[in-house]
Amino acid sequence: MRGKDLGDLQLAIGAALVVLGCGWVAVGSLQWYSSQQIYAINDQGTILPLVQQYFVAELFALWVVLAGACLTYAGLTKSREKSDPGSIRYLIGDALSSRKDLAIGMAAAVAYGVVYLFISGVIVFQPGTNFGAWEGIAGPGWAAAACCGSIGTVPALIVYVAPQEHLALQILPLDALFAVVVPLLVGFNVTVAAHALRNRTLRSDAGWVGSLGLLVGLFTGCPTCAGFFLAGAVGGLGATSLAIALAPYQVLFVLVSIPLLAASPLFIEMNARRALRAACPVPTPGGSPAQR
Helix, strand or coil: CCHHHHHHHHHHHHHHHHHHHHHHHHHHHHHHHHHHHHHHCCCHHHHHHHHHHHHHHHHHHHHHHHHHHHHHHHHHHHHHHHCCCCCHHHHHHHHHHCHHHHHHHHHHHHHHHHHHHHHCCCEEECCCCCHHHHHCCCCCEEEEECCCCCCCCCCEEEEEEEHHHCEEEEECHHHHHHHHHHHHHHHHHHHHHHHHHHCCCCCCCCCHHHHHHHHHHHHCCHHHCCCHHHHHHHCCCCCCHHHHHHHHHHHHHHHHHHHHHHHHHHHHHHHHHHHHHHHCCCECCCCCECCC
């Protein structure tokens, strides 16, 4: 199989797996949201296994997303070998094939992911609250909240990593998905932008779409900032009127940020291709450069 054909196949399968994994999480979140009132009447002993099963299924869905991202990456780099050197696919594949630019993008993805975990409240550190005393536990443990919240915020899995050290994790379906998808897209954006900058083809206005997507992506954590469910249980821990007001719009933030981040590399490479063609005009049949 030729490089381009194999690349096209990998790209198609990879994109399908990413959509499948994200759709899996979305459907699961919608199902739990519609049934949360029923789960709310169950005792904690019944809820814990249900929440555990839910997050095991979501973990598998996130692995599907990661597998799709790896295949998409392989497809873009493989199809570069048989693509037109002036095409957007070639330019993106060329950026992803650069070890230096890829390393920069991976570092940005990891850094953004860590920041997102704190901003969204996945990692909860509250020096003024002793989770161990509040829960009556001496060591690591976990609890669950089945109700009540908007789509993507139920159920909540609360892990007490170090109760006496005021450290806990609060894992919500949407935050878990975004902790994987958004850093991947941020890394993709930074890789393409770094490659364009090193080749001096990035215009000053080329990266605004990605910057907006990055900020909106980080903003999706605000409705659950500082622990949405843990805040209510401990008594106002990190709960703010702004977070409550923004919570119903969290899905809207998702629908805005992901397309922006996905489209940003295309804008960057469109500018790069335009600059490349301006530097190397295509000759006309008469032998002179084409007039623009």
